[in-house]
Amino acid sequence: MMSALPAEFAFIKVGCGKFLIGHGPFEFCAQQPAGQTAFYINDFFLQNKQPWIVPARTEWVDSLTELLPAGESVKIAWSKMEADAFAEVFAQINDAISVGLIEKSVPVAVQQGQLVEGTVLDILATMTELDEPFISYGYVAGGKGFFGATPELLFNLKGKVLQTMALAGTAKADEREVFAVDPKEIREHAFVAQTLVAKLSDIGEVEQGKRGMMDLGEIVHFLTPIEVELFDYRAVEDLIRRLHPTPALGPLPRTRETMKMLENWRSKLECPVHFGAPFGLAHDGEFTCAVAIRGVHFSGENLSLPSGCGVIEASRLMNEWRELRLKREAVKKVFSALS
Ligand SMILES: C=C(O[C@H]1C=CC=C(C(=O)O)[C@@H]1O)C(=O)O
Secondary structure (H helix, E strand, O other), X not given: OOOOOOOOEEXXXXXXXXXXXXXXXXXXXXXXXXXXXXXXXXXXXXXXOOOEEEOOXXXXXXXXXXXXXXXXXOEEEEOOOOOHHHHXXXXXXXXXXXXXXXXXXXOEEEEEEEEEEOOHHHHHOOEOOOOOOOEEEEEEEOOEEEEEEEOOEEEEEEOOEEEEEEEEEEEEHHHHHHHOOOHHHHXXXXXXXXXXXXXXXXXXXXXXXXXXXXXXXXXXXXXEEEEEEEOOOOOHHHHHHHHOOOOOOOOEOOOHHHHHHHHHHHHHOOOOOOXXXXXXXXXXXXXXXXXXXXXXXXXXXXXXXXXXXXXXXXXXXXXXXXXXXXXXXXXXHHEHXXX
């Protein structure tokens, strides 16, 4: 029997499937609980010691709205986006690139908002329930949480078969022709694809697909599908640490030092801790892990709408600033109450 969402819940909907809802209270575990349905929810820097979350019970539903209370109207006071802090970080990334410390990093700009009327569940109730290639995800507990619809899969694992993708390079859909031949976008994408292949080549037989385009309506991205036949069975946690963050969300090269730089930039720009983090589900012998982008994060009445952009040597501040807005607008379109 279906029941209203409790104060603590997690959900995921992969592709054209149903929503799996995990109802709290949750049990938090350090290791993947064998043979049980469990969510994997960590922060971006993988600092959560108990990222495995076992719900008290789970249910599959066709639509989330069935579980949500009849929506109240929502009013949000959004702050104006100020470019100063982002411009400063952008300049620091440029400096780090020019002295050869990094080739790429991914700063995040955040629009802050204040919920003046309605609740976060009323926002969730306005979600357009998207199918492939989107993965819808969410986690709410203790008055805090986040939800979104991401186009980015970190990986899917079934037995020894791992599927992943390089997803990077962004344009407005009506600029797809010039995007398709833009050397800066192609290079930015290639960094991600090459890094994924390099990280996977020593643990399996890698098959890299052709670079294509993922069409999300208003936005397009470059997409390279990658499939790997692993030499051995591997723990999910080990694969997450190997792959996350890819240069779609993290620095290239990824070292302790470059991760620290990104941590400083993200905290200066008030990026929510779960933005860009792995969000997974282990169920029925399969593990699916999304990259938690294109969502809204909240704590009480305070909302954050983060978006990130890959910065390489050829990146220009104005273009990146526009891309960040494009990505925010895509989220506002999915959750109409945010706009
Ligand atoms: C970091 C985000 O997008 C990533 C996924 C696709 C394309 C991206 C890009 O072109 O920069 C980003 O790597 C975001 O949506 O906030």
